Amino acid sequence: MRARLPLLAVLLSIAMVTSAEAWSYKDAAKPYAGQSITILDEITPLQETMKTLVPEFVKETGIQVDYQLLNHFEVISKGQADMLSGRGAYDGVMVHSPQLGLLLQADVVRPIDDLLGNKTISNPDLDLKDVIQPAWDSVAKFKGKTYGLLDWNYNVVYWARGDVLNHPDEKAAFKKRYNYDLAPAKTLQQMRDIAEFFTRKKGEKLAGQPLESDFYGVVLEGIKGGTTFWTLWNVFIKNSGGDVFDAEGRPTIDRPENVAGLKLWAEMWKFAPPGQAEYSLIDVPTVMGNGIAAQTLAWSDFVLGIDQPGKSKYAGKFVYAGSPAGKSGTRSAETEPSMIVISKHSKKAEATYLFLQWLVDKQTQKRFFEVSKGAGVPIRESTWSLGELKQSRFAALYDAMRETLKNGRAKPKAPKIFEVMDVMSGLVQEVALGRKTAEQGLKEGQEKVLAICKKCTL
Amino acid sequence: MYALSTRATATGAGWFPYALIAPAMLTLVIVALVPFVYTIYLSLHEMQFARVGDWAGLANYRALLGNARFWHSVWISTVFVALAVPLEFALGLLGALVLNQGVRCRSLIVPVLFVPTMMAPIVVAILWKVMLAGSWGLVSYNVLERFGILSDISVLASPALALYALVFIDVWQWTPFVMLALFAGLSSLPMAPYRAAAVDGATSVQMFRRLTIPLLMPLMAVIVLLRLIDAFKIFDTIFLLTAGGPGQATESLSLFTYKTVFDFWNLGTASATAVVIWIMFFVFSNAFYQLARRTLRAF
Numbered sequence: 001m002r003a004r005l006p007l008l009a010v011l012l013s014i015a016m017v018t019s020a021e022a023w024s025y026k027d028a029a030k031p032y033a034g035q036s037i038t039i040l041d042e043i044t045p046l047q048e049t050m051k052t053l054v055p056e057f058v059k060e061t062g063i064q065v066d067y068q069l070l071n072h073f074e075v076i077s078k079g080q081a082d083m084l085s086g087r088g089a090y091d092g093v094m095v096h097s098p099q100l101g102l103l104l105q106a107d108v109v110r111p112i113d114d115l116l117g118n119k120t121i122s123n124p125d126l127d128l129k130d131v132i133q134p135a136w137d138s139v140a141k142f143k144g145k146t147y148g149l150l151d152w153n154y155n156v157v158y159w160a161r162g163d164v165l166n167h168p169d170e171k172a173a174f175k176k177r178y179n180y181d182l183a184p185a186k187t188l189q190q191m192r193d194i195a196e197f198f199t200r201k202k203g204e205k206l207a208g209q210p211l212e213s214d215f216y217g218v219v220l221e222g223i224k225g226g227t228t229f230w231t232l233w234n235v236f237i238k239n240s241g242g243d244v245f246d247a248e249g250r251p252t253i254d255r256p257e258n259v260a261g262l263k264l265w266a267e268m269w270k271f272a273p274p275g276q277a278e279y280s281l282i283d284v285p286t287v288m289g290n291g292i293a294a295q296t297l298a299w300s301d302f303v304l305g306i307d308q309p310g311k312s313k314y315a316g317k318f319v320y321a322g323s324p325a326g327k328s329g330t331r332s333a334e335t336e337p338s339m340i341v342i343s344k345h346s347k348k349a350e351a352t353y354l355f356l357q358w359l360v361d362k363q364t365q366k367r368f369f370e371v372s373k374g375a376g377v378p379i380r381e382s383t384w385s386l387g388e389l390k391q392s393r394f395a396a397l398y399d400a401m402r403e404t405l406k407n408g409r410a411k412p413k414a415p416k417i418f419e420v421m422d423v424m425s426g427l428v429q430e431v432a433l434g435r436k437t438a439e440q441g442l443k444e445g446q447e448k449v450l451a452i453c454k455k456c457t458l
Numbered sequence: 459m460y461a462l463s464t465r466a467t468a469t470g471a472g473w474f475p476y477a478l479i480a481p482a483m484l485t486l487v488i489v490a491l492v493p494f495v496y497t498i499y500l501s502l503h504e505m506q507f508a509r510v511g512d513w514a515g516l517a518n519y520r521a522l523l524g525n526a527r528f529w530h531s532v533w534i535s536t537v538f539v540a541l542a543v544p545l546e547f548a549l550g551l552l553g554a555l556v557l558n559q560g561v562r563c564r565s566l567i568v569p570v571l572f573v574p575t576m577m578a579p580i581v582v583a584i585l586w587k588v589m590l591a592g593s594w595g596l597v598s599y600n601v602l603e604r605f606g607i608l609s610d611i612s613v614l615a616s617p618a619l620a621l622y623a624l625v626f627i628d629v630w631q632w633t634p635f636v637m638l639a640l641f642a643g644l645s646s647l648p649m650a651p652y653r654a655a656a657v658d659g660a661t662s663v664q665m666f667r668r669l670t671i672p673l674l675m676p677l678m679a680v681i682v683l684l685r686l687i688d689a690f691k692i693f694d695t696i697f698l699l700t701a702g703g704p705g706q707a708t709e710s711l712s713l714f715t716y717k718t719v720f721d722f723w724n725l726g727t728a729s730a731t732a733v734v735i736w737i738m739f740f741v742f743s744n745a746f747y748q749l750a751r752r753t754l755r756a757f
Contacts, residue, residue, distance in 0.1 A: 077720040084508035084723065102723060106507040213599070222615070224703025275591050275598075275612030277704045283591075418721040430705040435617060 025060050025358060028121045032351040033062030039092040039340060039355065040079050043069035044301055046152060049372045050359070056367070057358045063351045083108040088345030091352040094151065096338050097139045097410035098230075098417045101458055103341070104142060105415040110342040111145040115353040123357050130380045131360065132405055135337035139410035142458075148339035149360045150379045155323075155408055156231060156334040157400040158191070159288060159303055160184050160295035162319035164198065167207040173197075184295075184321040188239055188264060191218065191295065191324050195271035198294035217271035219293035222429065223280045227334070229425040231297060234334040234408070237261035239326030244420070244449075245412060249457030253424070253446035254439070262431060262438040269432040277429055289314065297323065297334070300401050304375045304394065320396050322403025335408025377401065414456040423448045494736070501729035508725060518730035528731065530706055531714035537621065538710060539689045542628045547682060549629065550636025557637070558644040568641075571634040579694035586627050587699060590614050617707040620700050624708055627695055632688075636681055643677040644670070672755070679750040686746070687739060711735060 041047045047069050054067045068090075070078060079093035084106055095103060103109050116122055128136075128149075136150040164170055165182055174182035178193050185191035195217030200206055202213050221228045233244055242257030252258070269276060273287060285302040287293050289312035309315050323333035340359070342352050358364055365383055369376055374392030378384060378401070389398050411417060424445050431441040449456070501518050504511035522528055553571075557564060574582070589597040590613050598612060613623040647670070655665050671678075693712035696702060702709035702717075715735070718728040 073720075080720075080723070081508060086509065102507070108507075223701055224705070225701040273612070275595070275615045277615030278587075278591075278612060278700060280701075416722070422717060422721060426703055426705045429703050430617070433615070433617060433704055435705070 023124050025057070025123070025354060026062075028123075029061035029063055029351070029354050032348070032354065034064075035348050035351045036064040036066065037091040037346075037348050037352050037355060038066040038068065038089060039094075039352070040068050040070065040075060040082075040090045041094040041340060042075045042152070042338075043071055045305060045372075046301055046376055049368060049376070052371060053364065053367055057355060057364075061354060061358075063354065065355055083343050083345065086345050088343060088347070090343055091346035091348050092340040092342055092356060094338060094340045095148075096336055098414075098421070100139070100142070100147070100410075101413040101415040101417055104147070104413055104458060108344045109147050110344045110346065110349055111147055112149075112342065112353060112356075113146050115349065116146060118350075121350055121354055121357075123361065125362070126357055126360070127362065127382075130362070130382050132379055132381055134409050135335060135379075135405060139337040140339055142413055148341045149356050150337055151340050151356075151359055152336075152338040153377045153379045153405065154336035154338065155300050155377065155401055155404045156235070156297050157300045157303065157397065157404050158185060158295065158321040158324055159298050159400075160194070160319050160321075161288075161291070161293075161314060161317060163314065163317040164207045164294055165194075165319060169208055170198075170206075184319050185324050186321065188236065188324045188326060192264060192268060194218070194295055195268050199271040213292065214273075216273050216293040217295070218268050219272050219279065219284055219287045219296045220265075220268060220276060221279055221281050221284050221297075222269070222272075222276035222432065223278055223283075224425045224429055225422065226280045226425075227299070227336075229421050229428060230336075230411070231334045232262065232265050232428055234332050235297060235323055236265040238332035239324070239330045240264065241326070241328065241330065244424075245414070245456055249412065249414065249455045251420075251446055251449040251453070251456060253449055254442040258442055259438045262428060262442060265428070266432040266438060277433060288312075288318075300397060300404075301377050303397060307394070307397070316393070320400035322400050323407065331407040333404040333406075333408040335405060335410075337408075337410050412456075413458045414453070415458065416453045416456060419452050420449050420456065423452070497729045497732050500725060501733050503726065505725040505729075507723060514726060518726040519734070522727050522730045522734065525727075527706070527709075528711075528714060531709050531711045534621065534707075534709055535690050535692070535711040538625060538628070538692060539686055541622070541625045542632075542689050543682065543685045545625070545629045546633045546636050546685060547678075549633045550681075551640055551678075553633070553637035554640035554644055557641045568638065571638055573634075574631045575635040575638075577631065580698060582627065582631055583695050583698035586623075586695075587614075590623060614700055615704060617704045620704060620708050624692075624696060624699065627699075628689060628692065632685060636685065639681050640674065640677065643674050647673050675750075675754050679746075679754065683743065683746055683750075687743070690739070 041050075051067055051069065054065050057063070058065055075094055076096065076099060079090065079095065080099060080103065082088065082090050083093060083103060086108075095109075100109070131150050132153060135153055140146050140148045140150065165184065171182045174194075174197055177197065180190075182194070182197075185194055197217060198206070198215060199217040200211055200215045202211050204211055204215075206215050221231060237243065237258050238261070240257045240261035242252075242255055242259075242261050244251065244253060244258070246252045273279075273292065279287065281299055281302065284296055284298050285306045288296055288298065289306040291312070291314050303318075303320075306312050307315050307318050323331075325331045340356055342349050342356070346352055360379060362380065362382060365378070365380055366386060366388075369383065369386055369388040374388040374394060378389070378398070383389065384398065384402055389395065392398065414420065427436070427441045427445045427448075430436045431438050436444070500510065502514060502516075504514045504517075557567070561567065577585070587595075589595050591598060595612075611619070613619040651669050651673075652665060655669060660668070691712050692710050693716065696708050696710055696713055697716070700708045702713045711731075715728055715731045718724050718731060
């Protein structure tokens with residue numbers, strides 16, 4: 001009997017492997033072939049690349065996919081309107097993590113746990129343990145249910161001008177002034193020092209050359225709305241030990257740690273271009289590409305579009321790092337894990353689920369990075385070791401993304417979070433522009449947010 | 459229409475004129491009246507996300523009228539209109555009078571003047587973002603900063619200046635429209651009264667005051683009314699350039715309504731806002747019409 005055990009094990013393994021090999025999107029999709037599903041996603045270069053691969057899914061499964069791409073604002077307004085109204089024009093809708101509070105409260109997102117457990121349509125090789133964490137769990141899992149697979153993994157990285165940071169004269173002067181070596185900032189305090197050090201007027205020297213225009217030590221997103229407050233919250237406030245809500249979801253806007261985080265952020269504005277209050281997440285990479293600022297915190301998918309020959313004369317001269325830590329070594333980063341959820345009003349949940357699985361499939365992800373020539377944002381741990389990334393000119397950027405993604409989480413599931421953000425982003429702008437102190441701004445914020453929600457999270 | 463109706467009745471086809479206008483009226487009812495009536499209906503109901511809930515009476519209106527942010531946005535829109543429209547009108551009239559003097563290359567100038575007005579709002583926003591961007595904008599850096607003006611601030615990022623910058627952009631975009639419309643009006647004025655006035659020895663200032671202004675009054679009233687309504691609804695340029703900031707310095711009424719719908723999903727309040735805006739326009743337009751008709755004899 002003991003001698004037969006290894007044989008049994010081998011046979012079992014072969015059976016399992018055979019069973020796994022037997023599963024295919026083609027077979028699983030047979031009952032749904034000919035169905036037509038409509039997916040709404042956001043338009044960025046990432047999704048545009050993915051769109052070129054979608055015909056491969058259609059060819060394999062026979063499921064027709066109308067993969068629609070709309071801009072950030074429209075994908076939110078149109079997608080939410082469709083789900084909330086019960087119209088059901090879209091089977092799958094891309095949602096950013098802040099949207100989930102409202103959508104879950106309205107009960108319009110279909111959990112996928114039953115689909116994940118359905119062996120007929122679930123790919124046994126999907127290997128969900130390989131999906132990057134805490135991104136996936138924090139965005140998709142809530143109160144024991146799973147609401148989607150991780151599709152897009154936007155993240156904010158530290159991005160600086162390597163040519164000026166590595167210049168020997170600058171390094172020596174920096175060391176003399178701050179008593180530590182000049183290098184890409186690992187902490188927010190270092191980022192502040194670098195910002196101060198490199199802020200120079202036209203005519204002064206930078207890396208041995210006289211400046212033809214003013215040069216700024218830092219540039220940050222500062223426009224009202226956008227992701228200004230998200231970054232302030234997750235990078236500056238959380239790394240100062242603060243938070244916007246307490247564990248029960250009650251607003252804690254004016255706590256001292258938040259004041260400290262806001263003060264540090266506002267202080268950096270002194271070293272930023274004068275137009276920062278109108279800079280959106282698109283303007284920040286443009287300013288970096290123009291070469292008038294030393295460093296920033298920027299969405300890495302936008303960096304991919306700038307650090308390219310022909311796009312910026314500083315292409316190849318940039319350096320990257322993960323989002324900086326706080327004083328006490330706290331590591332919180334701004335990330336935006338997003339997913340395509342299945343609308344509760346969809347009548348084609350299985351076909352949609354097959355498509356969503358295919359999007360995150362290892363093979364699809366590999367193809368994605370082949371087609372994009374190594375430009376993308378990974379959603380799987382295994383993707384980091386792909387040759388397309390390791391040999392890519394963005395290899396250093398991928399290291400930075402990986403570091404950031406370790407410390408980033410989805411936004412809390414708060415139905416009125418956009419209202420809270422709208423109030424706060426206006427107030428912190430006023431603090432940064434010197435019209436209010438940090439204490440005044442956050443005290444006013446606490447009052448206004450309490451008027452919106454006493455307990456803000458679900 | 460009266461003549462057509464009389465003639466149609468005379469020929470025994472009284473229904474015919476109505477049949478002719480029926481498609482247009484039906485389209486108008488479907489695209490304008492039905493949504494508006496539905497908006498009133500929504501404003502009187504509780505809205506749970508995008509679904510109609512229980513009867514709410516005037517609760518949405520009470521919430522709106524007690525909202526300081528609503529009144530702030532009304533103020534911003536009013537200031538915007540009060541600054542932009544008179545400037546556009548004054549500059550437009552001046553330009554039209556100059557064009558009417560028979561300037562050289564008029565046939566070349568007129569089409570060029572149309573360019574700002576024909577531009578899509580997104581193009582206008584990008585253009586002025588590039589022009590006014592702090593520290594690198596074409597105007598802000600190459601012109602203003604070189605003369606030491608506004609060198610350490612960006613106009614669109616300044617709470618004190620952002621609204622004026624948006625007014626300036628609106629004036630830039632819409633003055634040519636006013637100018638060309640008034641120029642067309644000036645070109646079509648009858649010559650006989652001017653000849654008679656010249657024979658009577660009237661000066662050009664007297665002719666302008668006593669003839670040009672009264673004759674142009676109907677056109678001027680329509681242009682001003684159109685610009686007032688359009689400027690009050692300003693949304694796209696603000697949304698694209700400042701998003702209502704810094705702080706709430708440029709949050710117009712349209713932007714407030716947009717946020718109430720698409721950011722906050724407060725459809726009851728948003729519907730009430732739409733109805734209140736309509737009432738404001740209705741009252742204002744009627745008052746303007748009566749003023750123009752009785753005092754200025756424009757209609």
